[in-house]
Amino acid sequence: MSPDTSAAEPPVPAPPADPSPPAAADRSVWTVAATLLILGLLGAPLGLLWAVLAPATPVIKTAEGAVYGQPQPEQPVAADGWFSLLGLGFGVLAALAVWFVLRRRRGPVGLVTVVAGGLAAALVAWQVGRRVELGTYHRLLETAPDGTAFTKPADLRAGGIELVFGVLPVPYGNVLLPAFGAAVAYTLLAGWSRWPSLRPEPEPDPQLGPLWPGPVSSGSAAPWPAPPAAPEPPAPDAAEPPRG
Numbered sequence: 077m078s079p080d081t082s083a084a085e086p087p088v089p090a091p092p093a094d095p096s097p098p099a100a101a102d103r104s105v106w107t108v109a110a111t112l113l114i115l116g117l118l119g120a121p122l123g124l125l126w127a128v129l130a131p132a133t134p135v136i137k138t139a140e141g142a143v144y145g146q147p148q149p150e151q152p153v154a155a156d157g158w159f160s161l162l163g164l165g166f167g168v169l170a171a172l173a174v175w176f177v178l179r180r181r182r183g184p185v186g187l188v189t190v191v192a193g194g195l196a197a198a199l200v201a202w203q204v205g206r207r208v209e210l211g212t213y214h215r216l217l218e219t220a221p222d223g224t225a226f227t228k229p230a231d232l233r234a235g236g237i238e239l240v241f242g243v244l245p246v247p248y249g250n251v252l253l254p255a256f257g258a259a260v261a262y263t264l265l266a267g268w269s270r271w272p273s274l275r276p277e278p279e280p281d282p283q284l285g286p287l288w289p290g291p292v293s294s295g296s297a298a299p300w301p302a303p304p305a306a307p308e309p310p311a312p313d314a315a316e317p318p319r320g
Contacts, residue, residue, distance in 0.1 A: 107181060108189050115170055115193025119200030126162055126201060127208035130155035130230035137224045142217055145225055155230035159202070160250045166201075167194045167257025174258075175265045182269075187262050194254035195247065199237075202251055206231045 131154050134145035167190075174190040175182065181189070209229045216226045235249025 104181065104185070107178065108185065111174060111178065111189050112193050112196060115190070116196035116200055118166075118170075119197035120204050122162060122166055122197060123201035123204030123206075124208065126155075126159050127205040127230055129162075130158045130205070132209070132227035132229055134225060135228050137217065137220045137222055137226070139222055142228065152231070152233050156232060156234045156250060158230075159205075159232060159235070160253050163194075163198055163201070163250060163253040164257040166197060167254040167259075168261045170194055170197070170254070171258040171261035171265065175262060182266070187259065187266075190258040190262050191255045194256075194258040195252065198251045198254040199247065202232060202236070 131151040133149050133151040133155075135142040136145050170193060171190050174186055174193075178186055178189075206229060209227075213226070213228055216224065220226065232250065235247075235251040237245045237247050237251075240246050
């Protein structure tokens, strides 16, 4: 009985096992939470930078409180302008960082993360920046004699938080600009991406074929070269070669 001479099929490597859905979901939640925390904490140095760049407003102490030292001061407008510019720049940089660092989270999850992180950073920056020298201002407002000239630290007039129905805090104005800049930048990056899934895909080696070969359809080249067939054994009645 002649042995089976059919060509043995090469072993197909199994793809790496994907993590279980609960583990992957937990890891995604932790990644998003960590990103939001980092972006929110970055609002503190952003607020300090805003407090340094935004000019303080000169005021004069009176019996009714502090009044502007100039009829139409430009410092409050400059403070709003500096906050808007810094917020837009921060939003764009945050979108770039989230896009290139969280490559496996690209898509709606990444967009929501960077928008929420930009809003959190704006609120932190506003509260941190407006409190720089605020204690000195209140102390002078309470103890300085009438007619004393001093300065009021930077604050926002074109943005902040408004209570809807007296209980629901809703941000408005230029505190939304970091989130807006992040949303626009992230959307443009997604629109210019060359990968349909927005995630980098490994390119297969043309010499090795597909990374995970599957069933080969008729008319297509085999993913792996077939090994040479084993030689057939001689027939039982074949003449033996001469000896000696």
